[in-house]
Amino acid sequence: MTDLLGTSEYKAIAAGLSFPTQAFIDGGFRPALSGKTFTTTNPATGEALAEIAACDARDVDLAVAAARAAFEDGRWSKLHPGERKETLLRLAALMQEHARDLAVLESLDAGKTIFDCETVDVPETIHVIRWHAELIDKIYDQVSPASASHIAMVVREPVGVVGLVLPWNFPLLMLAWKIGPALAAGCSVVLKPAAETTLSTLRVAELAAEAGLPAGVLNIVTGSGSAVGEPLGRHPDVDMVSFTGSTATGRRFLNYSADSNLKEVVLELGGKNPCVVLDDAEDLEAVAAHVVNGAFWNMGQNCSAGSRLIVQRGIRDRLLDKVRAEAATWLVGDPLDPAIRVGSLVSQAHFDKVAGYLEAAQSENILFGGRIVAPGFIEPTVVETARDSKLAVEEIFGPILTVVVVDSVDEAIAVANDTEYGLAASIFSANGRRALRGARALRAGTVTVNSFGEGDVTTPFGGYKQSGFGGRDNSIHAHDQYTQLKTIWIDLTDHAAGD
Ligand SMILES: NC(=O)C1=CN([C@@H]2O[C@H](COP(=O)(O)OP(=O)(O)OC[C@H]3O[C@@H](n4cnc5c(N)ncnc54)[C@H](OP(=O)(O)O)[C@@H]3O)[C@@H](O)[C@H]2O)C=CC1
Numbered sequence: 001m002t003d004l005l006g007t008s009e010y011k012a013i014a015a016g017l018s019f020p021t022q023a024f025i026d027g028g029f030r031p032a033l034s035g036k037t038f039t040t041t042n043p044a045t046g047e048a049l050a051e052i053a054a055c056d057a058r059d060v061d062l063a064v065a066a067a068r069a070a071f072e073d074g075r076w077s078k079l080h081p082g083e084r085k086e087t088l089l090r091l092a093a094l095m096q097e098h099a100r101d102l103a104v105l106e107s108l109d110a111g112k113t114i115f116d117c118e119t120v121d122v123p124e125t126i127h128v129i130r131w132h133a134e135l136i137d138k139i140y141d142q143v144s145p146a147s148a149s150h151i152a153m154v155v156r157e158p159v160g161v162v163g164l165v166l167p168w169n170f171p172l173l174m175l176a177w178k179i180g181p182a183l184a185a186g187c188s189v190v191l192k193p194a195a196e197t198t199l200s201t202l203r204v205a206e207l208a209a210e211a212g213l214p215a216g217v218l219n220i221v222t223g224s225g226s227a228v229g230e231p232l233g234r235h236p237d238v239d240m241v242s243f244t245g246s247t248a249t250g251r252r253f254l255n256y257s258a259d260s261n262l263k264e265v266v267l268e269l270g271g272k273n274p275c276v277v278l279d280d281a282e283d284l285e286a287v288a289a290h291v292v293n294g295a296f297w298n299m300g301q302n303c304s305a306g307s308r309l310i311v312q313r314g315i316r317d318r319l320l321d322k323v324r325a326e327a328a329t330w331l332v333g334d335p336l337d338p339a340i341r342v343g344s345l346v347s348q349a350h351f352d353k354v355a356g357y358l359e360a361a362q363s364e365n366i367l368f369g370g371r372i373v374a375p376g377f378i379e380p381t382v383v384e385t386a387r388d389s390k391l392a393v394e395e396i397f398g399p400i401l402t403v404v405v406v407d408s409v410d411e412a413i414a415v416a417n418d419t420e421y422g423l424a425a426s427i428f429s430a431n432g433r434r435a436l437r438g439a440r441a442l443r444a445g446t447v448t449v450n451s452f453g454e455g456d457v458t459t460p461f462g463g464y465k466q467s468g469f470g471g472r473d474n475s476i477h478a479h480d481q482y483t484q485l486k487t488i489w490i491d492l493t494d495h496a497a498g499d
């Protein structure tokens with residue numbers, strides 16, 4: 001467990017931080033070709049943090065060309081897997097050395113609490129990079145059951161140049177979920193961080209260079225979705241794109257692919273994830289802790305947030321008392337105060353969007369919270385509502401939990417599945433058989449029983465329905481995104497000898 005510092009010590013670290021602000025292309029930091037920049041701010045204070053290179057399609061072209069050259073000459077793609085592993089382990093070690101600075105940088109840039117950055121985002125990011133590094137020299141290819149006169153091999157090859165487009169809610173962790181397997185597999189990467197949360201990504205690029213990652217293998221093109229994300233999605237020399245973000249933007253990437261070179265597209269999209277509590281659930285304090293964590297962790301800015309509580313009527317009152325008590329312990333305030341669990345929403349624009357939902361909640365039955373604490377800061381809010389209300393149906397991506405009361409297990413599952421999304425779900429019951437039947441009936445990529453969570457790096461993460469498709473992040477299956485299968489048939493017949 002990380003030893004946390006005091007707020008003043010974190011502020012002192014923040015004041016002394018240094019970090020790159022230019023795009024990272026072909027092994028070096030450089031301004032946008034246009035010379036333009038954009039300002040990134042600390043959403044918790046509104047203060048400007050840095051001017052960052054505002055790249056466009058011409059910078060994307062440069063980065064893709066660098067990635068292509070690196071891929072084709074094999075400086076990374078053809079290295080022995082064990083050598084790639086050593087480089088990635090050096091990167092993980094450097095990130096560990098600079099873990100505290102990375103945590104503070106992430107907190108400043110995204111409004112995330114230092115508590116989460118120190119205890120989850122940064123340690124988990126390092127763990128994920130290490131895990132994929134360790135995996136890569138342990139994956140074997142296959143020999144198929146062909147006849148005695150043939151050998152048929154099935155070998156994995158890196159896909160080539162991959163475009164990775166990241167969201168702003170877990171900037172470091174999503175970077176690790178994507179570059180971990182992509183680099184381990186031998187691909188070259190052109191990565192676009194979300195404009196709001198670029199700084200930690202650039203710092204990792206700096207550390208990657210220090211770790212010995214060859215030039216051109218990891219390129220970071222900074223800028224907006226329209227100026228950088230779209231040209232990357234449309235680029236004819238990008239072999240695949242792995243995207244995490246909204247369903248609307250994911251849809252665009254399919255169009256970009258269809259309109260360009262039919263690049264592979266892997267989408268990890270939104271969610272409106274149900275948390276089903278059946279009336280035989282036990283230890284309601286523990287259940288409430290999971291419910292509150294699922295709904296309010298990272299200010300609810302989590303595609304797998306348990307944002308819909310579906311509770312059987314018989315247990316409603318007792319559970320909601322516990323949920324209220326638990327939510328009251330989630331203090332809202334300065335993200336650099338380690339006692340704080342609810343920091344700032346990521347940006348003014350996102351705050352405005354969530355505040356709109358809070359406004360809509362005022363005409364519903366608010367059970368807890370419901371206030372804007374300060375610009376950017378919304379207190380955890382629990383609101384009872386109809387199953388088809390706007391609040392219960394749309395992805396809010398903020399600290400607002402909806403509660404829908406049901407009368408039976410079948411109704412609970414029906415309400416849970418009545419959504420266009422299918423990323424994650426939870427079910428709570430003391431009866432193992434009921435819980436497992438429910439787990440099988442819930443249409444979601446990850447279902448947790450008597451807990452909330454996304455699993456860990458060992459288990460695949462991705463969605464059913466409009467929560468995404470094309471592959472999974474995390475686990476050995478993540479490598480499927482970044483490799484393709486080649487069949488090599490060898491005919492052993494010696495025609496000259498007649499056998
Ligand atoms: N699944 C998840 O984890 C996430 C879901 N969301 C959901 O999406 C909502 C909107 O958030 P938002 O930031 O707008 O999410 P987006 O899906 O728009 O952003 C995700 C990434 O895509 C980029 N992008 C945006 N527009 C385009 C485009 N036209 N072409 C190519 N790339 C593009 C963004 O760039 P840039 O931001 O720099 O412009 C960012 O890097 C949230 O309120 C939430 O509901 C948001 C983030 C993560």
Ligand SMILES: CCCCCC/C=C/C(=O)O
Nearest residue numbers: 124169244302303304454
């Ligand atoms: C420690 C696991 C954290 C998982 C966060 C998953 C979020 C994904 C997303 O929002 O895209």
